[in-house]
Amino acid sequence: MDLTYDERYQAFRQEVQRFITEHRHLAPREIGLERPSEEQKRWQRLLIEHGYAARTIPKEYGGFGAPMDVLEQFIIADEFSTAGVSQGLSGQGIAMLVPTLLELGTEEQKKQYIPPTIRGDMVWCQGYSEPNAGSDLASLRTSARVEGDCFVINGQKIWTSSAHFSDMMFCLVRTEPDAPKHKGISYLLIPMTTPGIEVRPLMTMTGDAIFNEVFFTDVKVPVTNIVGQRGEGWKVANATLIYERGMLGDPNQTTNFYKRVVEVLQRETIAGESIMTRQPQLRERLLRLQGRVLAMRFHGLRLLTHFSRMEMPGVAMLVVKLYGTVLNHELAALAIDAMGELGTLYDKDPMLRDDGIWQRWYMFSLGLIIGGGTSQIQKNIISERGLGMPREPRTPEEIAASTAKQPQS
Amino acid sequence: MDLTYDERYQAFRQEVQRFITEHRHLAPREIGLERPSEEQKRWQRLLIEHGYAARTIPKEYGGFGAPMDVLEQFIIADEFSTAGVSQGLSGQGIAMLVPTLLELGTEEQKKQYIPPTIRGDMVWCQGYSEPNAGSDLASLRTSARVEGDCFVINGQKIWTSSAHFSDMMFCLVRTEPDAPKHKGISYLLIPMTTPGIEVRPLMTMTGDAIFNEVFFTDVKVPVTNIVGQRGEGWKVANATLIYERGMLGDPNQTTNFYKRVVEVLQRETIAGESIMTRQPQLRERLLRLQGRVLAMRFHGLRLLTHFSRMEMPGVAMLVVKLYGTVLNHELAALAIDAMGELGTLYDKDPMLRDDGIWQRWYMFSLGLIIGGGTSQIQKNIISERGLGMPREPRTPEEIAASTAKQPQS
């Protein structure tokens, strides 16, 4: 154990701090769920220029071109997060499409899509989930048949966040209807302005519509808009799905969240006395969660060390999403309980605390427990990949479904 | 809702109370895990004579011969339990064998076995479980082949409580090795003095040996010692298994247990102050458990009402074992925590509290969560029989195993 950083990293940290101090007046407020503003794009370009965004993306594709160094990445994230300054654009184009193209795209695709994407000029949405293919993504039904030099797409996607303001979608479709389940899928890039695409907002329990349903009726895209080979879309997507699953626990965010819960217990009162002193039962819950928050934070450092040593962390990595999402949910639940009746306020009530984040997070974190693989699926993955336990034996029907062609229902 | 009892039952309750007052000086101390003493057998005979034991067993088999009335049964149990007076002998002969014989035994079997069993002169143990057939009882391997007018038994049983002082065992054995799994089993009655039987105590985590392993080497019993038909043992046993599963939650016992936990929190101190006032976190746990204890108690009354109306309570009945065993475990855990370091005392330490029941019950109730169908099996039963959810689809191997003959390993 050595939690100090060597001189090179200390210097790097100071450099990041200096950048933040000098430029924070230019930083936009935390980036919301809308198309990037001009201000945000300017900030993004500044970050790229200094290597604090798109750091490891090659210069020829508009990035900073630094070699991969997870400690540097960590220091950047840590400093920006501590300072409360925007780390630039996120979104599925940057998080998922760009890594995929870098690995499996053609040279033309890389040149065409990566530069505008990382600058925020081209916004992407992800078309994976379907109403009948949730955890079981491989059973998707949206089809693409070839007509001339085009794919013609029909079907429906769901959970498509930011579809209503995206330029493009990266999308999984079934191109080989006669192939076994996992083998008939291709990975296409679809301009959202193509005729035949309809985007409908999908309201969630929080009352927001950050997701959409997207309907395709005879949507035509050139056959060159495929990434990887026909029928190999499952593999193309899976590389980044793993990436996404690993990303879903953010110790910095949870730590900040915990600190705000402490404030809630200190601030809220009954008969003028703070909840912290008046309700030892809730204090106990807070301390219990503090142990878990710290465990998560140190666990993040442990994983970081594994990555910096180029080691695979194994099961220690697989548990992160399950642990983190449940923890966020519990933190929000405690804050709500500490506020008693007032913990139920929502929307724009004048007495609303903290902009209503607690109820919103309580629900949204439940969505995260479910989303990207429910906790049930997570536990399957942990036990199988992490502990080497066997898959459930397949039933005769499953064996049939995975080898035969898709049902035509 | 009407929690009053009509006059007939009020009179009955008074009669029971009167009996207890007049005779309690004759009652033995709580009956332990040994062969009934003469005093206990005298008490048992007195109870039968007055109809407080073997109440509904026909007179010709030595019982009291009253018609079934669940409210009467409840009142008897309630009054004896409240008064802390022994309700007479229990044990697997009385609880399981006698009901089985009444339903499926021959007239000779009833006459031969029931009278001495209910008087405590004949003690039984149960031979169902085997080392390789725990939850999956139907895969048992102990075999009985016919030679002349005898079954010849070979194999091993486990979890055989009271085997070391029993006269007889009722036992499941495989008599038709070529039949499918559930269909090759027979239900035999075996004198424990038969040559070839070896009983070895089975130590458990509590340090007690209330269970045994029983080994059979060429053990011969007459072919007439079968209950029901050859190959139908599974059905014979299942009638009483259901009975056993329902019996495992006893609200009176849990209520008494809860009261003792309250005493622990009031009695134990830190720096002279009771845990009840000093540790509000533990008080909260106590109150949380109180809610559950009361829920269980009232739930018992609800089930009683169903039975008295000759209704099947459905899922409400199926949840009892899971709920009750976990609750007992949690109560013991709280008592241990309230005692801090002293909660770890065991065996015969001079400072031991309450004869060491807390740690013993903490472990024993975990055993009950596991025993008689683990909580996993319970949840299968609840979801399938209670909520109508489908069984897991069977794998090709399972289908083969349940239709083909037993593996000869």
Add this chain to the structure above:
Amino acid sequence: MEFGLSEDDRLLQDSVVRFLTTEVPLDRVRELAAADTQKAGFDSALWQGLADLGVLGLVVPERFGGSGQGFFLAALVSEALGGVVAPAPYVGTSAATWALLLGGSAAQQEQALPEIVKGKRRYALALAETVAPRQDAALRLQGNTLHGESLCLIDALPATHILAATSDGMLGVVEQGAAGLAMRPMQTIDRTRSWGLMQANGVSWEPLGGDMPRDQLLRRTLAAARVLLAADTLGAAQTMLDKAVAYAKERKQFSRVIASFQAVKHMCAEMVTELEPARSLLWYAAHAQDHVVEEADLMACLAKAHLGDIGREIARSATEVHGGMGFTDLVGLHYWFKRIGMDRQLLGGPELTREEAARLQHFVQ
């Protein structure tokens, strides 16, 4: 000895459930939830229908137009309303009816009860501060008029009257729209009922004038309200469980219905294992309000806390069984989720009501 529903209980329960199934389809809930907060949480036709069914007079003696069948049935009705997340000010009105019965003067009873039974009078509850005063809110008497503020009134806007407690525990009634009274809606997660904040600036107030001592009356009123809230949670949780089981039997993943996966089965088994004994506890707590008075408030505290906790768990699990669909508005499951979340926080969350139960049993001062 009958611990359970009698034939009559079942008849009433069936008729209420049948009525609500027809009258409160999910679309109606959506519509009212989307209305502005002045109108949210109240369907006047539904209320009149409930009055016509006789549901508002269950605890009211026959001489005042009710059927006098007792509190247990009122709790069953609350459960049924929770089951369909009905937009009806039932908890407030029923708890106030109970307070009037126990603590109103003969004249007050004569005036109010027949109107309640007919659905003409509806009550909000301004009691939050007697449990846990937050934001320094309080109602105080100056002379004969009421001053101050009360938060999170239950069934605030549809009410014609408000049952309000002063900070020293006296119960009385204020008329909606009285001079000096300002009532504003509070926006909460639950838009199937109505929530409000009242400010009183010299409002005319009529104390309940019966014989029951002030403390006892307040305790019994709180107990009734808590049991009704717990019953509401029970009904909502049962519906969520039913929906989860039904969805699991329908939804296919990996070529089989998800109800055949052991993990899903066990989640459902755990829900029902909590729910059924909790129903028995709730039944007793409701029964105790009428028939075991010495246990009425203890049982109400414990039932409220217990249902609050298991309701939260069931709301989560049932949502999770629905997968992503549970998180959307498409199946509307969130109305139940939020209703349960609301019930939990009102008139003392689990930790507060358990602490009260500890005091009632002299476990602590």
Add this chain to the structure above:
Amino acid sequence: MEFGLSEDDRLLQDSVVRFLTTEVPLDRVRELAAADTQKAGFDSALWQGLADLGVLGLVVPERFGGSGQGFFLAALVSEALGGVVAPAPYVGTSAATWALLLGGSAAQQEQALPEIVKGKRRYALALAETVAPRQDAALRLQGNTLHGESLCLIDALPATHILAATSDGMLGVVEQGAAGLAMRPMQTIDRTRSWGLMQANGVSWEPLGGDMPRDQLLRRTLAAARVLLAADTLGAAQTMLDKAVAYAKERKQFSRVIASFQAVKHMCAEMVTELEPARSLLWYAAHAQDHVVEEADLMACLAKAHLGDIGREIARSATEVHGGMGFTDLVGLHYWFKRIGMDRQLLGGPELTREEAARLQHFVQ
């Protein structure tokens, strides 16, 4: 930045684990557990072996014969010992070593530390009353001698010395067998270590004579002992999980290994999901004892509480995965179950140590 085991750490850990795997087979544990309580919980050959491995000098500077590698490694050793439920007085001796390092006079260090490293001196801890005095037990100084009683001494009988705290928080050392000292074994669930009660009637006592303020020394000593106990739990819980997974892969029911049932898989997944982040917390708490002194006692409190809670859960679940076999003595799983149960209760259960953590952060007075 290296949050994890260095190459050297791993080498040491491997050699300790290898040594323990050979030297502490389950049969040896059984044998010592069955011995009478005077002898239970101590294997002198094992202790000498640990001394020969250098394990007793990890925190001791080289000039006293140790290797001065730091507390983190001592915690790794405690984890390894918990992993095999080793009958060794490690927690007591290591915590006392730490106290001597921080708060002993030069002379005391010179005298004690080389003996500790060689395995000749072993320490019991009489500290329970500084956390939560029960049964009115207390140790008090009268003049220069010690009077009173202390309960649940850790590593009581194998000790040659006792590190004891007076009720006003002063630490000092008593010799086993000193005049006026009575030590009797206490019988607990855990027979893999030794527990005792000491009665002092004018026992000669030597206070630690270094410069560290009394309060601080006591807090740092408690923190060290708590981290060692938490590490012991971590090791024991990891073994229980490993055994559960291995058993599940072997055991067949319904024609398939139980590891292929989703319910069993998920139980194991839940265990490891708790255990891995807890390991990270424990690592930091151990590291903090040496390197982040200002967080040393807070982290120790939180780690002890957290491992105490998840240890209990894992002990239950792992037993349950073993089915009936887990309840028997046949696989010996209960030695781990009881060891975890013991660690949890010592020097403050989860609720008490969390309350201490709350005070340390000024959340409450």
